[in-house]
Amino acid sequence: MKKLEAADSFDQIADLLELKGENPFRIRAYRRAAMNLRNLTEDLESLAAAGSLEKIPGIGKDLSAKIIEIISTGRLSFLERLKKEIPESLTALMAVPGIGPKTAKLVYDRFKVKSIEHLEALVKGGKLQGLPGFKEKKEENILRGIRLLKEGQERMTLGTATALGREILGALKDSPEIRRISVAGSLRRGKETVRDIDLLITSRNPKKVMDRFVQLKIAGQIQAHGETKSSIRTRQGVQVDLRVVEPEAFGAALVYFTGSKAHNIRIRSLANRLGLTVNEYGVFREKSGRRVAGREEEEVYRAIGLPWIAPELREDGGEIEAAQKNRLPRLAEMKDLKGDFHIHSDWSDGQHPIEEVARAVRARGYRYMLLSDHSQSLRIAGGLTEKELLEEMGEVRRLNKRLKPFHILMGAEVDILPDGRMDYPDRLLAKLDLVIAAVHSAFKQPREQMTRRIVKALSNRYVSILAHPTGRLLGEREPYDLDLEEVCRVASRTGTALEINCYTQRLDLNDLQARQAKGLGARLALSTDTHALDQLNDIELGLAMARRAWVTPEDLLNTMGLNELLNWVKRKRG
């Protein structure tokens, strides 16, 4: 992935320039470029070959040349020069929360600190006292930062963050002094992983709210406790930030606190051009200081000439431009979904009988579900033999009579064998309403082989959906090596949908990949891969990915009615 390589290089340059005390705007330019590269859905090398690198926002003449150098030589001489100039152990210090460029440089210059451990020893030995600005608290701060760094400050999955957010919201909600409360930050934007939980509250009595917040049962440690802003760390080590504002400022604060940072910067600079200034308290006329908006997000956007923008889009990924042209997508919503496509029962490795799951799915207001137990070669997950599959078919037929008008589609999650053949013969697949294909073995195949394998499966006329297309498990397993662009193209050409698997550790495809797939014309299917009933709720996690991918109802299989869906399946079968 050349774009990640380039992004990392630019971030490193930004760190190094920061240590040199360079022009902050130059540093920001490198960071902005790095971020835009990470969010890029197109292939960097193709863009470079076409001479279109400068189309990427934040990439101009200079950075475009640097990207080309990285692509063609695998190196970046400017970065190498900087690295020679600035010792690695100095940059390492900046990884400690609470230590920025100034402190890092100060400490390094004085003691030639070799490592974080060396720094820790110096602090504990009281050696840092006497440096300008160093007293007891500052030392404690650094030690705490080192501890945090060692704990790894991992990001949570969106699923974990959603649950934690709900818990805190629940604990605070009934306080009489709280008027409005909302989650903000990357959790509200629906990012696949979240580092900390941001909450926003309106109250006429902020102090009381703050006192209550830092005394919450889940609070393990108080990081900051101010009038309008406090932070705690839960016992599990998750940082939770709370901001309290006046009701008149709720909308502005929600925009500010939801971010992303890049989006906010665009918003503010747009405002500046209109003679306005935006902060978390509202939109103000620059000259008179008069507030023109602030209570609702809609007002804030309207004041700078834009329609309201959904939080999931706020990444400076083209949403500002789309808003200016009034071309924002009508994003898919829960109410658009008519069914769930990937459900297991206790016939394979699910926990519940078919009828119980079906009733739970129906209770959510869906019109249909696809039953998709595992196929025969996946013995470890109770994969069904041909005979068992036929029996299950009979059971589904019986149940459908009872559950009308709700409908269970008879399907299976059929393994794509290492050579690309399907785990059931075509004559059996033909009997199923809808077939999901999935890779569950030989994950380590080289890129070309894995791509060929999946392309072969997509070319099978009975395969309608490719499940968890990349196979990654957040924090556990890397995606298999795959030419995803090619897979998307073939999916689009053959009329096969790609799954957005909603399981909390999968989110596969993720937001960027789903946006790429949509761009290449592939249809998408949201499915929970439910094995136990509460996993049905994971649909909202996948929906967040879809919305972040600018997915509209038309892009999704789930929005089709039953007949429309069956016709869609038939079209590929020919």
Place this chain on the structure above:
DNA sequence: GCCGTTTTCGGCCCGACTGTTTTCAGTCG
């Protein structure tokens, strides 16, 4: 280093909290 419905030069988003400081620098988001 990027960028342009004021600009090819001169701007570039904005504020809270902490700690150490009598007015502010550093860090963070």
